[in-house]
Structure formats: C-alpha cells, structure tokens
Amino acid sequence: MSIPTQWTPTHGDPYRPVPYRPERMPTEESLARAAELRERMGRRRTVRQFSPDPVPEQVVKDAIACAATAPSGAHQQPWTFVLVKDAEVRRRIRAAAEEEERVSYDGRLGEEWLAALRPLGTDEGKPHLTDAPALIVVFQQRYWLGEGGDKRKHYYVDESVGIAVGMPLSALHLSGLAALVHTPSPMRFLSEVLGRPVNEKAFAVIPVGYPAADCRVPDLVRKSLDQALVEV
Numbered sequence: 583m584s585i586p587t588q589w590t591p592t593h594g595d596p597y598r599p600v601p602y603r604p605e606r607m608p609t610e611e612s613l614a615r616a617a618e619l620r621e622r623m624g625r626r627r628t629v630r631q632f633s634p635d636p637v638p639e640q641v642v643k644d645a646i647a648c649a650a651t652a653p654s655g656a657h658q659q660p661w662t663f664v665l666v667k668d669a670e671v672r673r674r675i676r677a678a679a680e681e682e683e684r685v686s687y688d689g690r691l692g693e694e695w696l697a698a699l700r701p702l703g704t705d706e707g708k709p710h711l712t713d714a715p716a717l718i719v720v721f722q723q724r725y726w727l728g729e730g731g732d733k734r735k736h737y738y739v740d741e742s743v744g745i746a747v748g749m750p751l752s753a754l755h756l757s758g759l760a761a762l763v764h765t766p767s768p769m770r771f772l773s774e775v776l777g778r779p780v781n782e783k784a785f786a787v788i789p790v791g792y793p794a795a796d797c798r799v800p801d802l803v804r805k806s807l808d809q810a811l812v813e814v
C-alpha cells in the first residue's frame with residue numbers, strides 16, 4: 583500500500599489502525615535528555631528587540647513543520663501558518679498593529695490589563711514587526727471550508743492551535759533563533775493584509791530572528807516546579 587504524502591480530510595473514514603512501536607529509550611538516556619532539555623528550555627526568553635540580520639529560512643520552515651506535527655482535536659489540524667518575509671507586507675502589518683495598539687494602550691485595555699502588562703515594559707510601538715526578518719502569522723481555521731463552499735465544524739480549535747504554537751517556539755529556541763508571541767487585539771487586519779479566507783481567524787504573529795545586540799528582556803521570575811506542579 584502506498585503511503586499518501588499529502589493530507590486530505592478523513593471525515594467519516596473507517597478506523598484503520600497501524601502498528602506503532604517506537605524504540606524504548608534506556609532510562610539513563612531519558613533522564614539525561616530530559617535534564618538537558620529542561621535546562622535549555624529554561625534559557626528561552628521572549629525577545630522584543632530583533633536584529634535585522636537574515637535567518638536561515640530552512641530553520642524557520644522546519645520549526646513550522648514541527649508545529650504541523652502537533653496533536654489536534656479529531657486530527658482536524660485547524661491551522662495555517664503564513665510565513666511573511668516581504669518587507670512591505672511586514673511594514674503594513676506593523677502600521678496596522680500599531681494603530682490598534684495605540685487605541686489599546688490609550689485605554690481600551692482597561693487599568694487591570696495595563697497593570698498586568700506594566701512589568702513587561704511593552705507599549706504601542708511594535709518595531710519587532712519590521713526589524714525581525716520573518717513573521718509567522720498563525721491562523722486558526724474555525725471550520726473546514728471545502729472548495730464548493732461546504733463547511734464542517736472543527737473541534738477544540740483554540741486548544742489545538744495553542745499547542746501547535748508552542749512547538750515552533752521550542753524548535754526555534756533550540757535551533758538558535760529568538761521569537762515573540764505577539765497578539766495585537768483585535769487582529770482582523772491580519773486577514774485583510776494577508777488575504778486569508780473567511781474560515782480563518784488570526785491567532786498570533788510570531789516575529790522570528792536574532793536578538794538585537796542591545797536586546798534587553800524584563801527581569802521575570804518563573805514559577806518553580808513546586809509552584810507549578812501538584813502531585814496526587
């Protein structure tokens with residue numbers, strides 16, 4: 583039987599189990615890998631000041647390919663990743679984002695939200711959208727839209743796309759690049775600028791690049807494992 587290389591929706595197909603026998607890793611190796619990964623992931627930081635230096639495009643595409651391995655509700659893979667390299671398109675995204683963010687920081691967010699953001703030092707200026715050489719704009723497909731216009735509901739879209747976004751963030755960091763999850767609110771302008779179909783809703787913009795030489799990040803403390811973990 584030939585293995586298809588292109589996905590097509592499996593809606594209504596019968597259950598077709600195939601063997602899955604990944605080799606079991608020796609415990610010592612497992613422990614060593616987990617400890618190393620924990621240490622390396624602990625060094626990831628959100629970067630808001632990027633160098634305009636180009637990045638190896640394949641690293642970004644491999645990170646997006648990692649995102650596309652994510653689990654998803656009913657395996658509906660309700661995502662599209664738009665890789666924006668074109669400087670003019672990035673400029674338009676920045677202009678539209680800053681227009682929205684100006685209104686947000688001028689009061690739309692409300693005092694409680696602004697107080698939550700204060701330790702991060704963010705404001706309406708979004709230079710990362712043009713300084714970073716690449717943007718990954720993530721769209722969630724609220725429903726499946728066939729070529730003939732028929733629609734099918736997608737399940738657990740927020741959860742699926744949220745998990746999918748975590749994977750390239752890790753992949754980029756472990757491959758030596760920096761990223762930021764930027765969620766301008768509202769984000770409708772992204773559909774317009776990028777000409778996305780009506781079943782897609784923007785989820786986040788992820789600028790990718792190398793940190794600027796003078797990059798600074800907020801001095802944040804993460805929850806310790808004790809604080810994040812409850813064992814029963």
Ligand SMILES: Cc1cc2nc3c(=O)[nH]c(=O)nc-3n(C[C@H](O)[C@H](O)[C@H](O)COP(=O)(O)O)c2cc1C
Nearest residue numbers: 626627628629630702704762763764765766799802
């Ligand atoms: C869902 C989500 C939305 C975010 N939105 C923004 C944003 O719009 N602008 C921004 O500067 N950072 C944004 N961030 C980045 C967070 O502020 C950052 O992850 C957090 O402060 C922790 O910092 P760290 O990633 O360096 O550990 C977002 C992160 C997530 C997960």
